[in-house]
Amino acid sequence: MLQAQYVDGRSTRVRTVSLSVSGTDLVITADDLQRAEPLAGVVFDEQLGNAPRRVRLADGAFCEVRDLDGLRALMASARLRDGWVDRAQRHLPWVLMSVVGCVALVAAGYRWGLPWGARMLAQRLPPAISAMLSRQTLKALDGGMLLPSQLDGARQASLRSQFQALRLPDGEPIRWTLLFRRSPALGANAFTLPDGTIVLLDDLVAQLDNDQQVMAVLAHELGHAQGRHGMQLLLRSSAVGAFLAFYLGDFSQLLAAAPAALAQARYSQSLEWQADEYGSAVMRANGMSPALLADALRLLSKSHHDAAGVSYLTSHPPTAERMRRLEELAQLRPVQPSH
Amino acid sequence: MDQTTANAPQPTAAPARQPQPILFTGRGSEYFGIWIVNLLLTIVTLGIYSSWAKVRRLQYFYRHTELAGSTFDFHGRPLRMFYGRLIALGMLLIYSYSVRLHSLVTLLVLALLALVMPWLLRNSLRFRLYNTSWRGTRFHFRGTVAGAYRVFLLNGFLTMITLYIMAPFMHQRLKSYQHDNSWFGRTRCSFHAGAGRFYLVYLLVLAAIIGFFVVLSMAGVFNAFASINAAQHGGGRVDPSAIFRTMLITYGVAILFGVSIGPAFHALINNLVWNNTRIGEHRLECRMSPVKLAWITLTNLLLLVPTIGLFTPWAAVRLAKYQLESVRLLPASDLQEFVDAEPESPGAVGEEAATAFDFDISL
Structure with a gap:
């Protein structure tokens, strides 16, 4: 059971709910609420830093989850994976490689790409x-x-x-x-x-x-x-x-x-x-x-x-x-x- | 917080009635990963990916901004941002191409751009607010097109022909247009600062600039006399390295001042604007120190140069944290009740979808 803050998308009222996966459905339960949403229609927003993550339902309702590890476990149990950009953003080796990539690309672009591009374009203008x-x-x-x-x-x-x-x-x-x-x-x-x-x-x-x-x-x-x-x-x-x-x-x-x-x-x-x-x-x-x-x-x-x-x-x-x-x-x- | 609580009429106010500070919980190291991966993708795609990067940047900052235990969010779709950028870029190209022409076409193009700009700016404001939410309720911008033409075109023209004497007035009209027409869900915001207070800020900054240059040139003249005097007494010539040193210090101080005055002005204006903005009956309080903001900007700049810009994420987070955390919400009544009073009708929240022409046109 994963704790989340549920907002129905029509009011600002916040309800504490628990999330779980049952078959191909995401199940949202609270004292006065019971919803089962097909996972195919649920959008898991990217994990950006330590910000609470949102799980969006098709009708505009969403759950805000602060327990990021818990949500990852829930997604894993449903065989869902974050997008590759999302994963790269918080994977140190990819981040370091991006630094090297940026520096190398800018340097190469300046040294070779820019003169080449300018020559090509100047001839075709x-x-x-x-x-x-x-x-x-x-x-x-x-x-x-x-x-x-x-x-x-x-x-x-x-x-x-x-x-x-x-x-x-x-x-x-x-x-x-x-x-x-x-x-x-x-x-x-x-x-x-x-x-x-x-x-x-x-x-x-x-x-x-x-x-x-x-x-x-x-x-x-x-x-x-x-x-x-x-x-x-x-x-x-x-x-x-x-x-x-x-x-x-x-x-x-x-x-x-x-x-x-x-x-x-x-x-x-x-x-x-x-x-x-x-x-x-x-x-x-x-x-x-x-x-x-x-x-x-x-x-x-x-x-x-x-x-x-x-x-x-x-x-x-x-x-x-x-x-x-x-x-x-x-x-x-x-x-x-x-x- | 203590001070305001002491001033409150009821010391036993419920927690929801106490001043609510804005908290920013983003961290430079965290944002670095997002920034660099998106920068790489932007370079590889020759700039196309920058719209996706911008959405992530806004989402990172909005979601790490917390008020009364809930965060903000940004809902803009990258493709919309991309169209907006294409339009902005196209207009920039047309503009820079036509101003080189020096002909009748230039005037025609400039007139056309001036006619389209207010409408685009208004739609851009609408896009930005509509896609901003707190606790699931969206903001809205309901400024009219006519208002946009008055604020951007008419006032812009008046400012130009009065040699910027009307600039503070125009600034006030702009903020009033923006804030009086902003809504949080079904609650309208209002703006209460008159043009006189804008003139005060502008005059203060102008006086600081003039004062600075008077003092600097007096110091320069004094220094020159002193060194000539010293040279005469020493019987030798004026030491060129001393002159060079003086010049270096003078330029250095001038550059430091030049970099600092912008942020200082920004802080004063922000204080004025946010202290006089209300969301319904709830007031805001903004206590940004001009000195502190100038210091942050200056040190950010000094750290960006040796790191060839890799310090950018920390710089951005540092700046956002200081600016956001100097704002507090002062609820006039129970905040939870206010929030709960937002009606459950779908019309209030999601119906007013952005039209086909709403997008963010900022590059």
Whole structure:
């Protein structure tokens, strides 16, 4: 006999009853009550901690049981078993395995799943979305951070035609736009918007020795455009932000913002390597040496020390390492003009 | 408890007439198992399982909350919560996508969302209360749709155009809409705090914030003078590490204050709201200390960081325990009689089922 508090579901009156199993029925008895309910229609609520457990009957009545061991014995006698999630929640080995599982899944998801997912999604998203995002980004920047270029029309036309004459490693022509802007805040820089539009800033053109070096930097940016890196970064940071918001929940927005920013910095490095590699391939396809980009980086890093604002290099991996790799690429494979 | 008993007109009151404290019996270690298993399932299902997890979380907390020997319970069905989340997520996506557009569509979408939100919020309140029960009797929310539009849309608009001067007033209207329209079975709840008292709490917190920054900047200026003075007397330059240390302490204190002020405000508002809410003729008493609540929040945060969030279950239990146990029910008459007086007609308990559009829209 198991003691329980019985509530009929129509009033708040509580009656002390005893529960037992008879055949396929749950039997509820008190002085003024005798009920037999088929076990098939009875719901045994999960055991959550040490809370009293409820046994629900089909008509809305329920029994509240405080003797959890007694109820388990009663269920066992009726050959009833708790659900597997219910059991896992209070089984120490499963709980510990869940800790390990969560940590491993989050780490693996961050390391491999996120870049993979962002790449897949970035390639499949309709171009209209990235075009829209780029338009807005540019609109927002044009009001403040970006100013109209001061390069004269002839200079712009010359750089643009050189850029458009570049061929991608697969022989395809360039299908992205080149824009000229000036920005005291961003300094000597060039960047690629999510839809592949490349923005070249005046200071970068001014600080490099020749147009070949400018084309080398643009070749690197083509790597970002081709790989849809802008869109990938956007997707990654959104996903990280969403996960952190979910995990940290209401505890702190402050905490949620910091790791997202860190994740961004860490991620841009691997994408920069990819862009360097693609850029090298572009340069080789156009009869240029990847060493040109290394030269450009050297010039930029020299001026970097006296430039006040943010420069091309701060958002990129260590310059020395990049130059070493680019020079390796230049030496390993001799330049082969494709035309 | 002794104090209130002494104040009671009849010292020989039956036990059911004595103040009934709320007890929370949950334990962090217990909740950890539930939390982590459900977190794993949520990650594996890419978030879909989170609705099932949320139902378990609510059930764990409700069932470990005890009043007069009986616990609360949550009856929401996970699938309903899931639909609610889908809708909330969809609205969030539409919102964040449209605000990036900067066009006529943005205004249109925002207007549409503003029109739907009050209705959804009201249905969400109804869902939450309808699925909450104590001793088998459910709560209800009977706020009208028109009331929801007045509270959320009209007052929200008024607050915005008056540069938040009306925020305390709107807060009062919101609480009044919520509590005046809540029912326990057939007993209606009522709310008795006027807008003036909300303004008092808001002004108090505002004064604390201003006072804090005045003192902090004065201390900073004083410190700077002191270190320049010391440097002049020492004949050397200002010690950069001393400046750095001062800055570090200043930022640290500012962050500590920033984290604490939210919970302190929360405690004051909760005291105001619950001390002025009645269930029928029965009153509630809430004695939450702003300092204690800020301390709990702060220490929770400090323990969450080094444990990469694994402290979450203990943090949640600790917070819930303090908040819940600072509330007491002060029965105006015999509680057992009150409870027994709930009619046995099915209409009072289960008939008013949630409609198809009732779900929890909170993420």
